[in-house]
Amino acid sequence: MKLALFDENQLGVITPDDDGIVDVTAALPSVPPHDADPLTAGWWRALCRDWASLAGPIRDAAAVGTPIPLSAVTLRAPALNPSKVIAAASNYRDHVAEMHDVQQRTLGTTHEWMFDFDVFLKAPSSITGPAGPIILPPDVLDAGHEIHHESELVIVVGTGGFDIPVESALEHVFGFTVGLDITVRSPADRSRRKSYNTFSPIGPFIRVRDDTFDGAAESILLTVDDEVRQSVDTSDLIISVPAIVAYASRIMTLNPGDLIFTGAPPGVGPIARGEMLVTTISGIGTMTTSVAR
Incomplete structure (x- = not known):
């Protein structure tokens, strides 16, 4: 099943042809999302946490509802104000290799510690929806720093927890979405950049995790003005989705609705207005x- 948020943050189920959406807001047990404060987003986190009990009513509502054309x-953005946005660094070997040249060109040196897998935080306020646009900070451009695209599989946390065993980590995943980790190449702190x-466009849908989809072997393709920049398979991740979830949960409690960017594939490069x-x-x-002009 694919879910999306639309218009005034109503909840919708995407039709099998990906061309329509069925409003299933009324199937939620709490106040409709368009009447709720999007900054608190309690209904959204409850959906991620309680999906096992809500899936049936939402599926039934989608079956009898009238599809609306996506147009x-x-x-x-198919996630509302997560408590945190976690991102994995150095999680594709070919990206690690290319970053030696990228850092040398953009920084004039290399930082060896940045080539090891780890996780860091991005501000939740960096999230934007699929329509964008991405806004390039004028002061960053004036300073001559490149701003790069990084296309990534994004995990949406379900039940969450602390110190989750890798063997059961997928049980704590609600679903997956498409994400871009937009990045300034400068000497500043990674989270700041x-x-x-x-700088965190996500969407357009969340694919709910089930027995047929766990994000383990999916292709990622990014084009910029029709030029292929990144093309990879998630089976090439150094640290797998379950292992990322388990690792992050040993550092911080994962809350329902949190997002985890799984790492940039090779082929990162600058974007322009x-x-x-x-x-x-x-x-x-x-x-x-789009990138704003």
Whole structure:
């Protein structure tokens, strides 16, 4: 099943052809999301936490509802104000290799510690929806720093928890979405360079995890103005999805609705004003977002 948030943050189920959406807001047990404060987003976190009991009513509502063409709605970011956005670093070997040259070109040196897998935090306020646009900070451009795209599979946490065993980690995953980890190449702190407003586009849908989809072997393709920049399979991750969840949970409690970016594939590169970025992950969908002029 694929879910999306649309218009005034109503909850929708995407039709099998990916062309329509069925409003299932009324199937939620609490106040409809468009009447709730999106900054507290309690209904959204409850959906992620309680999916096992809510899946049936939502599935039933989708079966009897009338689809609305996607062209007639505005898709929002398919996650509301997570308590944190976690991101994995150095999780594809070919990306680790290319970063030696990227750092040498953009920083004039290399930082060996950055080539080891780890996790860091991005500001939740950096999240934006699939329509974008990505806004490049003028002061960063004036300073001559490059701003790069990083297309990534994004985990949406379900029940969450602390010190989750890797063997059961997938049970704590609600679903997956498409994400871009927009990144300034500068000497600044990693979290700062990745936390500007609009630097975490996600969408357009969440693919709910089930027995047929666990994010383990999905293709990622990113084009910039129709030029292929990144093309990889998630089976090439150094640290797998369950292992990422388990590792992060040993450091911090994962809360329902938290997001985890799983790492940048090789092929990172600069983006510029006016460009169009199209990111596709098999089994989830395609996110098209622009860079503001």
